[in-house]
Amino acid sequence: MKLSSTSKSVILLILCTFFWGSCFPIGKHALSEIHALTLVFWRFVIAAACLALYLRLMRGQPLSITRKQWLWVILVSAVGVGGLNLGLFTGLTYTSAANGSLIMALSPLITSLIACLAQRTRPTFSQCFSLLVSLSGVLLVITNGQFEILLSLTLNQGDQMIFVGMLAWSFYTYFSQGISRWMPVIPYTFVGMVSGAGVIGVMCLLTPDLNPITELFNSPAISIIDVVYIGLFGTVAGYLLWLNGVRELGSSTASLFFNFVPVFSVLTAFLLGQSVTQLQLVGIAVVILGLILPRLMMLKRKPDTASQIA
16 A cells, blocks of 8 residues: 555654654663763764765755855754754753653644744644643653642743753744755755754853763763764654654644654653553553544545535
């Protein structure tokens, strides 16, 4: 059976969120040996090197875009890619992982609101339903059913940094939809990786007693493997699949799949030997239900519409 472009995009977005979700427990292991900025810096360096090699081997046609478009791509990439990682990993130094996960889970909502404000439209019932149900599942997974945690949350310095990073990612997701119409995904991703490496590289230079090169190569082999995995799968593959999904499905729809990230993070942690509760599995099921139920309802309506036309 031949899959439609929409179905392929859905599958690739799920694969993308698996790569990103798996990076959390793997990254947590790596951070026990190396600094967060070192991890993020090498993540982008590895990704940029792989994409540069690919572009050189493919020898595609030169991009015919204006200087203004180049500036816009670099600006969006630096703010979105660099801003997200800088805000997220720096913020986690001052706040808990639970707070950070809850704030990042707001990304689909913020992306949808940005799209509605920019396009002066209202979100559809399907988008609202998917967003609310999936977000409920995310909160169930993160809080382990103890929703009273939400009432005790306070925005400290770390929370504010992560919130700014989440805003940067939401804007990046929305504006990437327009950029992908006139710039291929792979060159755009390459610019994003170089921009991210540049932003984090500057932060490394401004951080006393931090040398990403020395620190990485003095780390255990397993930590180096962790960094390479995050660079290849969590960055190169993840960003390419994400931007492809944004181009095919639109920023509002694609952003809903971001709710899968904490789900796959829990599953990967379980595979690595960490415990997973039954309540967390229920939350995973709720997230999946929120994403697929509206599509199943649309498929069910199609035969009825066809019969009326006949």
